Amino acid sequence: MGRFVLRRLAITPVLLLGIVTLAFIVARLIPADPLASIVGERQMGNETVVAAARKRWGLDGGVIQQYFSYLRNVFTGDLGTSFRTKQSVTSDLLDRLPATAELGVGALIVGGVGGISLGIAAARRQNRTVDHVARLTSLVGSSLPVFWLGLIVLYVFYVRLGWFPGPGRLPSRTDAPDHVTGFYTVDALLDGNLGLAWACLRQLMLPSFVLGWGLMGIVSRLVRGATLDELHADYVRTARAKGLGEGVVMRHHVLRNSLTPVITIMGLSLGILLTSAVLTETVFSWNGLGSYAVEATQRLDYPAINGVCITGGVIFLVSSLIADVLYAAVDPKIRYG
Amino acid sequence: MSITQTDPLGAAPIDVDSFAVPDEAGRWAAFKNVLSSWPVAVGIGVLLAWAIVAITVPLWAWAGPRDAVGPRLQSPNWDHVLGTDSLGRDVLIRTLYGARESLPTATAVIIGTVLIGCAFGAVAGFRGGITDTVIMRASDVVLSFPQIFLAMAVAAALGPSLRNTIVALVLVWWPIYARLLRGQVLAIKQREHVEAARSVGVPPRRILRRHVLPMAITPVMINATMDFGQVLVLTASLSFLGLGATPPSSEWGLMIDDGTKNFYQWWISLGPGLGILSVALAANFVGDGLRDHFDVRAKG
Numbered sequence: 156m157g158r159f160v161l162r163r164l165a166i167t168p169v170l171l172l173g174i175v176t177l178a179f180i181v182a183r184l185i186p187a188d189p190l191a192s193i194v195g196e197r198q199m200g201n202e203t204v205v206a207a208a209r210k211r212w213g214l215d216g217g218v219i220q221q222y223f224s225y226l227r228n229v230f231t232g233d234l235g236t237s238f239r240t241k242q243s244v245t246s247d248l249l250d251r252l253p254a255t256a257e258l259g260v261g262a263l264i265v266g267g268v269g270g271i272s273l274g275i276a277a278a279r280r281q282n283r284t285v286d287h288v289a290r291l292t293s294l295v296g297s298s299l300p301v302f303w304l305g306l307i308v309l310y311v312f313y314v315r316l317g318w319f320p321g322p323g324r325l326p327s328r329t330d331a332p333d334h335v336t337g338f339y340t341v342d343a344l345l346d347g348n349l350g351l352a353w354a355c356l357r358q359l360m361l362p363s364f365v366l367g368w369g370l371m372g373i374v375s376r377l378v379r380g381a382t383l384d385e386l387h388a389d390y391v392r393t394a395r396a397k398g399l400g401e402g403v404v405m406r407h408h409v410l411r412n413s414l415t416p417v418i419t420i421m422g423l424s425l426g427i428l429l430t431s432a433v434l435t436e437t438v439f440s441w442n443g444l445g446s447y448a449v450e451a452t453q454r455l456d457y458p459a460i461n462g463v464c465i466t467g468g469v470i471f472l473v474s475s476l477i478a479d480v481l482y483a484a485v486d487p488k489i490r491y492g
Numbered sequence: 493m494s495i496t497q498t499d500p501l502g503a504a505p506i507d508v509d510s511f512a513v514p515d516e517a518g519r520w521a522a523f524k525n526v527l528s529s530w531p532v533a534v535g536i537g538v539l540l541a542w543a544i545v546a547i548t549v550p551l552w553a554w555a556g557p558r559d560a561v562g563p564r565l566q567s568p569n570w571d572h573v574l575g576t577d578s579l580g581r582d583v584l585i586r587t588l589y590g591a592r593e594s595l596p597t598a599t600a601v602i603i604g605t606v607l608i609g610c611a612f613g614a615v616a617g618f619r620g621g622i623t624d625t626v627i628m629r630a631s632d633v634v635l636s637f638p639q640i641f642l643a644m645a646v647a648a649a650l651g652p653s654l655r656n657t658i659v660a661l662v663l664v665w666w667p668i669y670a671r672l673l674r675g676q677v678l679a680i681k682q683r684e685h686v687e688a689a690r691s692v693g694v695p696p697r698r699i700l701r702r703h704v705l706p707m708a709i710t711p712v713m714i715n716a717t718m719d720f721g722q723v724l725v726l727t728a729s730l731s732f733l734g735l736g737a738t739p740p741s742s743e744w745g746l747m748i749d750d751g752t753k754n755f756y757q758w759w760i761s762l763g764p765g766l767g768i769l770s771v772a773l774a775a776n777f778v779g780d781g782l783r784d785h786f787d788v789r790a791k792g
Contacts, residue, residue: 166632173633181642184649298772300725302732303748303765310758429638434729438752448641449733452648460645467641 160480167476174468175229179222182461229465235458239450244462247447252466253337254324255432255443260338261363262428266370267421271414273371274378275405278386278413289379293372301431305365305438312361319361322440326354362439366431370424377420381413415485422478426471526785535777542771546591555582557589557742565757575759577750586742587763593743595771597654598724604662605723606716609669614708616670617677618700628674631667639664640729647735654743657727657736665723672715676708710786718779721772728768744768 198204209215211224228235234244277289312319320326324339332342332351340359343352385391386409394404433445440446444463451459526532555561560580561572568575574583616627634642646660680686681704689699728745730736732752737743744764751761 169629170632170636173629174636177633177637177642178645181645181649184646294773294776295769298721298725298769298776300728300732300745300748300765300768300772302729302745302752303761303768306748306752306755306758306761307765310755314756426638430640433640433644434732437733448644452644453734455648460648464637464641464645467638468636471638472636 159483163476163479167472170472171469174472175226175465176222178461178464178468179225181464182457183218185455185457185460234462234465237451237459238456239454239459244458247459248444248462248466250337251442251444251447254441255429255436255445257338257340257359258362258366258432258435258441258443259425259428261359262366262370262432263421265363265367266374266424267417269367270371270374271378271417273375275382275410277375277379278382279405281383286379289375292368293376296368296372299368300434301365301369302434302438304368305362305435308361308365309438320354320358322438324355324358324442326358329354362435362441365438366428366435369431370421370428373420373424373427374417377416378413381416382409385409385413415482418485419478419482422474422481425474429467429470526781529781529785531777532781535774535781538770538774539778542591542595542767542774545588546595549588549592553585553588555585557581557586558740559585561585565754565760567757568759574763575757577747577757577760578754583747583760583763586747587744587767590742590744590747590764590767593654593737593741594724594727594745594767597658597727597743598720600658601661601665601723601727602716602720604658605665605719606669606712608662609666610673610712612666613670613673614677614700614705617674618681618696618704624674627670631670634664634667637664639726643726643730644733644735647730652735652738654727654731654737654741657730660730661723661726665719668719669712669715673708673712676711677704680704680707714779714782714786717775717782720775720779724768724772724775728764 211228216224232245234248236242237244237247240247273285273289273292277286280286309322313321325331329351332339332346332348332355335342335345339355340352343349343355391404391408394408395401429445432443433448435441436443436445437449444466447459448463448467450456451463527536558581561582562576562580564576564578564580566572566576566580572582572584574587577583577586612627612631616624642664643660646663647656650656650659677700686699686703689703694703727736728743728748731741731743731745732749734749737746739746744767747764748761751757751764754760
């Protein structure tokens with residue numbers, strides 16, 4: 156396992172360089188003056204600022220030189236200044252990241268808990284109603300455009316039934332809790348403001364459900380398949396023959412083995428989750444990374460687009476690395492390379 | 493190239509070459525056999541129905557997709573079964589016409605990714621060495637991005653239009669097929685019939701074309717069917733975000749965006765939403781059925 160982890164780690168910097176390079180190439184496709192987007196249009200008349208930016212970003216040199224100064228800046232954490240917000244892209248991204256992370260955690264809970272329970276239920280009652288419902292949930296989950304699901308869910312549960320609050324991270328006329336983690340629910344709890352924490356949790360529920368549905372479908376299919384395989388294994392028959400209750404057999408024998416692949420799929424699903432988050436955040440006016448990406452692309456804000464691409468790539472890279480390593484650690488059958 | 497000639501959905505004539513491959517001799521019979529499972533039959537039926545609608549709708553539609561036919565924002569009634577939108581256009585008519593934009597776009601993306609991905613994958617797997625490394629590392633990098641981020645950046649850079657949506661999606665999707673086909677080629681390259689061909693002096697190109705690719709193509713076709721739904725959804729997503737089709741197009745994602753702007757008029761997004769859902773579900777039914785039937789485990 157050690158060798159596999161080492162090899163996996165060794166390839167990571169290469170991929171990282173690839174991500175940064177591809178982001179650079181894509182940003183170069185944008186037909187806008189990079190200088191104007193770096194220093195801002197108002198500063199374009201200011202000779203010293205323009206000259207400083209030119210030197211700093213190597214814009215007076217050729218593409219190769221620009222590429223290297225870009226690399227130097229990116230790896231020191233400088234992603235330039237957003238054309239739209241007039242702030243450093245790095246600080247913009249750090250501002251927006253907790254919102255997406257909070258939504259992502261919500262979706263992982265919905266997808267993980269919902270998917271695992273649905274998968275187990277489907278496997279135990281194979282080809283019965285539960286199994287069919289689980290199959291339908293997963294099929295619809297992978298075919299439903301997440302932005303349309305968001306609209307339906309908002310219309311039904313907010314407009315019609317009034318069970319859940321409308322879009323946004325906070326109820327209207329409420330101030331955000333003091334910034335500690337950036338997770339509003341956690342920050343409100345740290346403040347000791349239980350009412351606000353509950354309100355923020357309620358805001359979080361609908362978008363988490365919308366974002367988590369797709370993952371729930373994937374996880375439930377996986378768990379169902381793995382659980383069915385294990386249920387037919389010899390050791391399960393032995394356990395039952397010993398007279399163990401069905402609950403004990405499930406908990407101590409079957410699930411230990413059938414839940415291992417969930418780790419990998421959860422890790423790999425973060426990429427899918429980020430894709431859906433862009434759309435979910437747009438529908439739910441959620442002020443996160445995804446809506447930042449949408450605003451940036453609509454305004455051709457190229458440092459911001461560049462920053463969002465790099466951030467998305469890095470999150471994906473790190474999460475699949477963790478998933479691979481965890482999987483190798485948990486499952487003794489896995490011996491890569 | 494036999495890629496375009498082998499049509500898993502039925503009607504199209506199958507490349508004679510594929511019959512010549514001993515292992516796959518019964519492929520046509522197998523395809524007919526798949527049709528007997530009801531999800532596959534239903535899926536193909538739905539896809540065919542949408543294809544017919546997309547092709548023939550201008551002949552029989554009772555109004556154009558851009559005609560204001562009634563009062564604005566009218567809820568569903570007998571004159572306008574799915575209501576009217578903010579410009580008084582019939583939502584049902586627009587949904588039906590939308591198939592003419594959404595379906596060809598998704599089809600073009602799938603054909604583009606399969607052709608480009610397979611070309612790279614075949615070369616990488618067959619040549620090996622440095623070519624293989626370069627192509628595979630490039631595909632790793634593209635796959636390291638969450639698809640939509642890269643697609644959004646490319647679509648934004650090129651400007652919003654359905655043509656650029658196709659370019660952007662092909663760019664983020666080809667590596668999946670490159671990997672899939674490379675794996676297939678690597679496995680088939682080792683078989684005896686390839687060795688035999690090589691030993692009698694068949695040139696490498698011909699070995700690849702006649703002895704390797706025809707056997708590698710089944711999983712690719714199945715994967716393409718399964719991906720169709722996802723591609724359709726992603727196409728609509730880009731339009732929804734304002735990076736794909738532009739008004740007054742009736743592309744489904746753009747229509748749903750219009751529905752967001754008139755949030756309380758739920759019927760505006762109902763038609764296009766059901767359109768996407770039905771096509772994507774149908775494609776998944778067919779893909780799942782084909783996969784179970786051929787038991788293809790090599791995915792991704």
